[in-house]
Amino acid sequence: MGDILIRDAFIATMDGSRRVYPRGSMYVDDGRIVEVGREVEAPWSPEYVIDGGHRLVLPGFVNVHSHLQQYFRGVYELIGDFYGVNLPLEGYRRPEDMEWLGLASCAEFIYGGCTTSMVIYTYPDGFASAVEEAGLRVVLGADIEEVDLERLRKGVYEYLPEKGEAAFKRAVKLHRDWHGRGGGLFTTVMAPKAADLAMPETYLKCSEFAGEHGLRMTTHLSQSWRECQQVERLYGKTPPRHLHDLSVLDDRLTGAHCTYATEADTRLIAESGMGILHCRGVRNPLVRWLDMGIPVGLGTDDYFHDVLQLLRENLAGQRARARAVGGAFGMLLGDRTRARPGFYELLELATRRGAEVLGLGGEVGSLEPGKRADFITVDMLNPFLTPTKDPLTSLVLYGSSGDISDVVVDGRLLKKDGSLVSFKMAEALVRAQGRVEEIIGRFFEDHPGQGERWRRMVPYME
Numbered sequence: 184m185g186d187i188l189i190r191d192a193f194i195a196t197m198d199g200s201r202r203v204y205p206r207g208s209m210y211v212d213d214g215r216i217v218e219v220g221r222e223v224e225a226p227w228s229p230e231y232v233i234d235g236g237h238r239l240v241l242p243g244f245v246n247v248h249s250h251l252q253q254y255f256r257g258v259y260e261l262i263g264d265f266y267g268v269n270l271p272l273e274g275y276r277r278p279e280d281m282e283w284l285g286l287a288s289c290a291e292f293i294y295g296g297c298t299t300s301m302v303i304y305t306y307p308d309g310f311a312s313a314v315e316e317a318g319l320r321v322v323l324g325a326d327i328e329e330v331d332l333e334r335l336r337k338g339v340y341e342y343l344p345e346k347g348e349a350a351f352k353r354a355v356k357l358h359r360d361w362h363g364r365g366g367g368l369f370t371t372v373m374a375p376k377a378a379d380l381a382m383p384e385t386y387l388k389c390s391e392f393a394g395e396h397g398l399r400m401t402t403h404l405s406q407s408w409r410e411c412q413q414v415e416r417l418y419g420k421t422p423p424r425h426l427h428d429l430s431v432l433d434d435r436l437t438g439a440h441c442t443y444a445t446e447a448d449t450r451l452i453a454e455s456g457m458g459i460l461h462c463r464g465v466r467n468p469l470v471r472w473l474d475m476g477i478p479v480g481l482g483t484d485d486y487f488h489d490v491l492q493l494l495r496e497n498l499a500g501q502r503a504r505a506r507a508v509g510g511a512f513g514m515l516l517g518d519r520t521r522a523r524p525g526f527y528e529l530l531e532l533a534t535r536r537g538a539e540v541l542g543l544g545g546e547v548g549s550l551e552p553g554k555r556a557d558f559i560t561v562d563m564l565n566p567f568l569t570p571t572k573d574p575l576t577s578l579v580l581y582g583s584s585g586d587i588s589d590v591v592v593d594g595r596l597l598k599k600d601g602s603l604v605s606f607k608m609a610e611a612l613v614r615a616q617g618r619v620e621e622i623i624g625r626f627f628e629d630h631p632g633q634g635e636r637w638r639r640m641v642p643y644m645e
């Protein structure tokens with residue numbers, strides 16, 4: 184791993200003091216940031232020099248909640264039958280498909296500047312091999328659920344302990360095979376899927392395993408009304424209260440969404456130290472969570488892993504929400520500098536605060552000496568971004584993944600001057616497209632009645 188010197192760039196460290204160096208330099212050696220500041224000299228001639236006249240440099244994005252479902256784009260959006268098409272189709276992916284599908288996912292993460300992603304997925308082994316080739320930093324979890332999805336489709340919860348057992352074994356194997364690999368690029372997490380989909384014993388087993396191995400836990404929490412109803416029916420409680428009473432609601436746990444958390448749930452979450460993984464939900468009181476001191480990070484969740492787009496969706500969604508409920512922004516409309524969430528605040532959630540939520544705050548998320556060298560550079564010299572008096576605001580409002588010039592993880596260049604260099608992106612995408620066609624073909628063989636429906640609803644399908 185060679186050393187890297189960046190000079191004369193706009194460096195936003197995203198550290199706790201919000202330090203920015205408008206004409207700054209940064210020196211990276213052996214995968215770590217050695218120095219960042221106004222004037223930094225490399226001790227010898229560095230292997231790679233980035234002359235940053237028009238570059239913005241900031242920590243890589245930390246994507247705190249994502250799955251690998253984006254392969255069936257154009258199907259999900261147009262057919263939209265989650266239990267009838269989406270979920271069964273997922274089941275047609277074979278582990279051997281994941282070599283190319285996994286690389287396609289890695290391409291998406293890297294291209295958009297995600298240097299760390301937490302990825303929860305049923306069969307993560309093939310994906311982990313792709314991640315290793317691509318060079319990303321990941322927190323990986325094999326999700327554990329034990330309901331019969333075929334019956335759930337008809338609204339019936341039937342728990343299959345053997346399904347939960349098999350999923351738990353996959354999670355343990357994932358940990359044994361991958362945790363700590365790649366010089367620490369891989370971390371694993373225990374991921375019982377949700378309180379309506381995994382039984383209390385499974386949460387406790389995961390918690391015990393996590394405790395023994397120093398791991399964290401993650402789950403979907405108060406994500407859907409159906410989940411809340413089922414948990415109420417089984418235990419007479421809300422999902423956060425249920426997990427609290429099981430003693431798993433604590434600062435080692437992160438919960439995705441929390442859309443249907445009640446006022447009492449939110450106070451319970453704040454007291455517990457649990458982190459919230461917020462994605463797009465307009466119902467979610469993001470600003471309030473932040474003001475209550477709840478650790479929050481941002482995740483892309485399902486079909487589209489573009490963090491800049493996610494920031495804009497949150498900007499629009501949260502401000503629309505505030506107006507709709509007559510909240511803070513409604514009162515502050517006359518003063519744009521105080522509007523929440525702010526541009527900088529969103530970037531913090533997508534970098535340092537996201538890393539903190541995942542327990543990686545000591546290693547990544549900001550540009551500070553001693554931290555791992557995970558960063559991106561943005562080429563500001565394009566007509567959507569320049570001229571500007573505030574590069575960070577412009578990036579949030581008008582930037583796109585294509586503007587991200589370099590992506591560096593652990594001191595290794597994965598994207599250079601706008602192109603992926605750790606593997607051949609075009610080949611991965613073409614091969615992944617072939618796999619998707621083949622998977623859908625097999626799905627049709629078993630569901631001959633679906634063909635006509637698909638052709639009607641997906642206009643360009645051959």
Ligand SMILES: [Zn+2]
Pocket residue numbers: 248249250403439484
């Ligand atoms: Zn999710």
